[in-house]
Structures are given as structure tokens and as C-alpha cells.
Amino acid sequence: METLSFKSSFAQAAEDSYTNFDTVKEWKRETGGLALGYFPVYFPEELPHSLGILPVGLYGASGGVALDMATAHTQSFVCSITRSVFQMALQGNLDVFDGLIFSNICDVARNLSGITKRNLQKRYVDYIHLPINNNSSYATKYLNDEYLRVSAALEKLVGKKLETRQLAKSIRAYNERRRLQLELVNLRRSKPWLLDYTEWYSIMRSGSIMPVEHYVDQLQRYVSELAAKDAKAMDRIRVAVVGNFCEQPPLMLMKVIEDAGCYIINDEGLLGSRWLGNVETKGDPLFSLAQAYVQNAEPLTVRFHPDINKQSYIANFVRNIKADGVIFLTPKFCEPALYDYMIYKSTLDEIKMPYLHLEYEESSSSFEHIRTMVETFAESILFD
């Protein structure tokens, strides 16, 4: 019974994070605190958390809103997540947030920040300019100063000062969230038959809206129970899905991939919430947070790092996780995802790893042609 209750609380929180944000309203009523909405891919949630502000990820409405107002303000060739987030900002779904924050992950997100700020003039709307040249010796100092600037704006919003000890405590809370999420990533890779994508996704997505302490408590119990679960493996291929790190694919699309004969042993959905790994809390925690971003050896498509060789990364990665094939799942009009596709596909050709490229929008609802493509892909590997 208990397992069912916390599974359903993950699912309810995940559902609420699309368009309603009722749990955020409730949290604000109960605590009197403020809430900050942040746009993916990565945002240092520890900064608002240490000031008592609830950070909430804006991962798109997944087809839950009409895009008429956003479409009137933007070009037709931009990705769906930017349009659904902007639509929600214009029509009031995001009124619960006392501030909204974006970053320079791509030109579209950069412009989304500007257009949101112009249209919501009374709201705190900010923009983190993450470093571009991450192997410069100045990058960490630069990002540290950028975090100080954003912290000062958040301090003004909430009317209190950020304290070093409190920031270190917040980093420890998020370290624990990242550790548990990565434990779940590894569990799913070794025994993908233990949970399907829908369950996996609701657990990850709920982490973008639940208060971190509550989430960590629930996740701890969930991971322990899942590790002890017994289930029978089916005859399916193991696929690594890449490209869905920002705009989220429809859950039905992921189900179609599974039903076509695949175990999804890796995907990049909500990657930013776990990508940073463990952050040092001794010394200056703000500097450590900046350093962890700059020096992270794991690639993140929207962070350029010249020391990371993406060709050798993808070759080693798919071998290490024992993938039978790769599905490039790229959002329509997403240039960063398509850049990765161009880099990765030539390497996969060289190492003779089968791959398939599929495109989606968060509101896509017809997948028959995709079903046929994935079935053919899976069969070609199974019967090779």
C-alpha cells in the first residue's frame, strides 16, 4: 500500500508540473514562501532554495495549452517548449511564480527571456549568462560572479541575505537528490524491466516541482523498494535515447518505442536535474557550485566544453551501457540537439552501432509512422 501511495504522489506532482502548479500554490499558502520558475536545461536550484524560495522547473505544457498567443508573438520555426512556456506566462498559468529565470542555452531560449521580460514587466525575470569558454581559467570566477549577481536579485525579491552555511546545506540536499537520481539511472540500465518509461519519467519530473527534502525522502524509499523488486526480463533490444534534454517528448511516443520492442536504458529527459553530480560543500559553496558547472567532465549538449571529445564520449558511452542501438530523439527546430546528432552519427557509423533519428514536438499525438520505424529498427537488430 505504501509503495502505491508514494508512486501516486510522484505521478500527481509530475502531472501538476505541466500547466497547473497547484502544489506550488499550496506550498506558498502553507509556508508563506516565494516560488521561482526556471527554464531548462540546467539551473542552480540551490541559490533560491537557500533563501527559502521554491525552485520549479518549467519543462513545457506537453500539449496542455493552445499556443495561439505565443504563436502571435514568435516565429513559426521555434521549438514547442519555448512557445508553451511563453503561452503559459501570457495567459496566467505562471502567475504563481514570483520570478522566472532563463539562461543562454541557445538563441531561442535567449530570446524567450527577453520577450518574457518585456511582456511581464512587473515580475522579476532574469537571465543567467552561463560561460561559453569553459576551459578558460577565468570561467569559474566569471560564473561565481554571475551567481552572486542572481543571488543579489533573489535576496532583494525575498528580503533576506544569502548565508554561506545555508547555501552549503542546500547543496547537500541537492547532492542527495542527484545521488539518488543517478542510482535510479544505474538501476534502470542494469534492470530496465523493473520500471517502464512512464513510471521513470513521473519520478524524474516530480523532482522538478516537489520541495527537495520531501522528494529525497520519497525517492530514497522508492529506490530501495525497486532494487528489491523481482520481475522477468523480456526479449527486447537495449536502446539509448539522446536529444531530449530540453523539450520533453510526449509520454505516448516513449511508450510506442517501448512497445515496438525496446528497453530505454538511457535518455536525457530532465538531464539537468542530475547532471551536476556531487558538489563540494567545504570552503566557499558558491564558488564550488560554479566550479562544478565549469569543470564537469560529463557532456551537456547546451554547454560547450572544448576539452570534451564528443566522438570518443559517445563511442565509450554506448559500449559501457551495453546499448544495442541509439535513437536520436530531437525536438523539432532544436539546433543544439541536431548539432549533437551530426557529431554522434558519424562516430556510430564508424563503430557500426545502429541508430535511428526521430523528430517530435511536445504536443505530437500521432505516432503510427514512428511505431513502424521503431519496429523495423528493433527487428533489424534482433534478427541481425
Ligand code: SF4
Ligand atoms: S528545445 Fe532546443 S532550441 Fe528549444 S529551447 Fe531547448 S535547447 Fe533551445
